[in-house]
Amino acid sequence: MPTVLSVSSLHKRYREKHAVKNVSFSIQSGEAVGLLGANGAGKSTLIKCILGLTRSSEGSIDHPGTSPAYLPELPQLPTSISALNLLRFKCKASGLIPTLAEESLAAMNLAPDARSRPIGQYSKGMRQRTALALTLCGDPQLVCLDEPMSGLDALGRAEVLSLLGEKKQQGAAFLMSSHIVSDMVQLCDRVLIMAHGCICEEVRLHEHSLAEAKVLEEKLARWTRQ
Numbered sequence: 001m002p003t004v005l006s007v008s009s010l011h012k013r014y015r016e017k018h019a020v021k022n023v024s025f026s027i028q029s030g031e032a033v034g035l036l037g038a039n040g041a042g043k044s045t046l047i048k049c050i051l052g053l054t055r056s057s058e059g060s061i062d063h064p065g066t067s068p069a070y071l072p073e074l075p076q077l078p079t080s081i082s083a084l085n086l087l088r089f090k091c092k093a094s095g096l097i098p099t100l101a102e103e104s105l106a107a108m109n110l111a112p113d114a115r116s117r118p119i120g121q122y123s124k125g126m127r128q129r130t131a132l133a134l135t136l137c138g139d140p141q142l143v144c145l146d147e148p149m150s151g152l153d154a155l156g157r158a159e160v161l162s163l164l165g166e167k168k169q170q171g172a173a174f175l176m177s178s179h180i181v182s183d184m185v186q187l188c189d190r191v192l193i194m195a196h197g198c199i200c201e202e203v204r205l206h207e208h209s210l211a212e213a214k215v216l217e218e219k220l221a222r223w224t225r226q
């Protein structure tokens with residue numbers, strides 16, 4: 001499988017704060033990698049460096065032939081236009097076929113009557129579904145998701161995980177940060193445990209079970225305490 005993301009010896013310092021320390025890893029096409037860490041471990045900073053939203057202090061980042069799609073931790077959506085018009089605008093701006101707008105929202109199970117209402121009238125879960133549809137529209141080959149399940153109820157999380165699993169089967173690669181370890185375990189092939197800016201351990205998942213989630217939580221607690 002081709003490598004879609006390669007991060008080598010990456011550091012990020014914010015003045016005196018060393019937020020990301022000597023991080024190296026790669027992701028292949030069709031692979032989902034989890035980033036697991038306590039608050040302040042450096043997950044969002046690492047993702048922002050990969051996307052070029054913040055400049056890294058040292059090291060290299062390569063995503064050959066693909067520009068990563070991004071779901072931020074707190075997506076900022078316009079409130080006065082509808083989800084459908086927002087996605088239509090994305091399709092137009094990105095040269096995608098216009099019907100993808102409707103298809104992407106349908107895939108996220110955003111109710112048909114809601115798609116044409118202004119986003120300002122949506123619940124938190126509906127906004128998150130819209131943001132996910134916007135991120136995944138056009139089938140990007142590399143997707144960085146920062147807390148993708150935020151604001152979704154149990155059914156919504158199961159639906160999103162199933163959709164992400166389908167995209168993975170079709171060859172998309174994911175880098176996903178989440179505090180919901182049981183969700184991460186369902187989708188990911190490997191998990192990178194982050195603490196104090198470093199990747200402390202890489203754990204390969206085999207069973208995608210609650211038992212594996214528990215093991216990850218124990219490892220995270222151990223690394224975070226050190």
Ligand SMILES: Nc1ncnc2c1ncn2[C@@H]1O[C@H](COP(=O)(O)OP(=O)(O)OP(=O)(O)O)[C@@H](O)[C@H]1O
Pocket residue numbers: 014017019037038039040041042043044045046073
């Ligand atoms: N713009 C910034 N300026 C200074 N320090 C920052 C900045 N952004 C993040 N940091 C610091 O870098 C460290 C890592 O933050 P980051 O947001 O990457 O953590 P995180 O693992 O994503 O946490 P969370 O799970 O709470 O979202 C923290 O100590 C944070 O205070």
